[in-house]
Amino acid sequence: MTISGKTMLAGVIGWPVSHSRSPALHNYWCARHGVDGAYVPLPVAPGALAAALKGLMAAGFRGVNVTIPHKEEAFRLVDALTAAAKRAGAVNTIRFEPDGTMRGDCTDGTGFVANLEAHDCAMSGQALVLGAGGAARAVIAALLDAGCDVLIANRTRDRAESLVAALGGGTVIDWDRWPDALARCTLLVNATSLGLAGHQDHDWTAPLREAPAGMTVADIVYVPLETPLLRAAKARGLKTVDGLGMLIQQARAGFAAWFGTWPDADAETRVLLLRGLNEGGQG
Structure with a gap:
């Protein structure tokens, strides 16, 4: 150069x-x-x-x-x-x-949606987003703007409710009830720190048993490239999209x-x- x-x-x-x-x-x-x-x-x-x-x-x-x-x-x-x-x-x-x-x-949210579209993931149906922090906000806003019905689960419910109020869309569910919502979802997005390498011991296998066969599972982090969630989703036979x-x-x-x-x-x-x-x- x-x-x-x-x-x-x-x-x-x-x-x-x-x-x-x-x-x-x-x-x-x-x-x-x-x-x-x-x-x-x-x-x-x-x-x-x-x-x-x-x-x-x-x-x-x-x-x-x-x-x-x-x-x-x-x-x-x-x-x-x-x-x-x-x-x-x-x-x-x-x-x-x-x-x-x-x-x-x-461009975080639009980049996330563009990545889903590049993997032939339909922007329709119900999406469940885990997390309500800064990265989650951009992703949720972009999913709402793309026409998705978005459910939000966060360990601090008040923060998720504030996010819904700010964005004018989305529905909050209790953190401990998000596995119950999977059966009606076409997309699961992890926007929490549970995707990082230091959380290898978190059990994703049990909640993913409720996921329908056609659901896509996405994680916004890419270090590690295959997060514990994506590994569990692949084992379950679900389509996965990494953060890269x-x-x-x-x-x-x-x-x-x-x-x-x-x-x-x-x-x-x-x-x-x-x-x-x-x-x-x-x-």
């Missing part, structure tokens, strides 16, 4: 950010699509986001991705928000406009906004990221 004075610049802001797979993904897309662009990791400590955004804009960057712990602050700092960002209550993609303003978007496709799909809108090209989300792109994950990369 050759960087010149004409090279279009973008990057990812986070703390930490050294683990991020986004630079590898976006720079791969630049090379593949013949784009004179470069995408770099930008470690920005908490409390320094506003100054960083102002400096990057002044330096001629096209925009940035924003990841943990800055998504909610970015939501408050930008000048304009897309409908998806407003629904999600967070920003993960910022475009610096020629007039000096910042436009914030949230969501990472790829949510990145496409940002690349298009900064570099003017919609990049491919194909098997070759997935192989690139899998190679990085096997080497210990994340994010």
Whole structure:
């Protein structure tokens, strides 16, 4: 990659950010699509986001991705928000406009739905989402906007009820009753920390006995790629969708906004990221 004075610049802001797979993904897309662009990791400590955004804009960057712990602050700092960002209550993609303003978007939910559609999952019927945190909100909003009837189960019921009120849709069920709802669902989404590697002892096998044969099971995390839930779902013979496709799909809108090209989300792109994950990369 050759960087010149004409090279279009973008990057990812986070703390930490050294683990991020986004630079590898976006720079791969630049090379593949013949784009004179470069995408770099930008470690920005908490409390320094506003100054960083102002400096990057002044330096001629096209925009940035924003990841943990800055998504909610970015939501408050930008000048304009897309409908998806407003629904999600967070920003993960910022475009610096020629007039000096910042436009914030949230592509997490739309990336999740696009990943389901890429796996030929119908956006109809009833979906059960486990969790009511920040990531869950973006996913639930996108599912509602896609026409799904969404059930939400969270260990803290009040938080789920607040989410339903904010989004204007969805139905809350008690956490200990979510297995009873599976029989009428076409999609189960785990947006809780129970998908992570440290929760290998959580029993998913018993509740999945209630799942209908045609149900799809999705997890939003991709480290590990096959979470305990997805492993149990495969053993039950259910269709599974891992979180790596969501990472790829949510990145496409940002690349298009900064570099003017919609990049491919194909098997070759997935192989690139899998190679990085096997080497210990994340994010």
